[in-house]
Amino acid sequence: MELIYAALTLSEADKEINEENLQDIVDAAGLDVEDSEVAALVAALEDVDIQEAMETAVAGGAAPAPSGDDSAEEADEEEEAEEEEEDEGDDEEAAEGLGNMF
Incomplete structure (x- = not known):
């Protein structure tokens, strides 16, 4: 989960989501994450537009219904x-x- 947050952080900062940038965040946070996990996430997110996915999730009903x-x-x-x-x-x-x- 921490890698997903790191990817979201990079996306919000308009930085490229690559192994080096993810590893920098992991190192800065002092997290224990395998290199293979970082590589797998980068590969999985290769063709994903995170901003569009977030907008779609919120617009698609992922947000809580009004009281x-x-x-x-x-x-x-x-x-x-x-x-x-x-x-x-x-x-x-x-x-x-x-x-x-x-």
């Missing part, structure tokens, strides 16, 4: 009801299977 909005709560309740219905169906199928054995 007083019951739609998220209603969606959770609907999902729980669906799961309960599925569980009941599984129990009925199991009972039928046992009945067929006799």
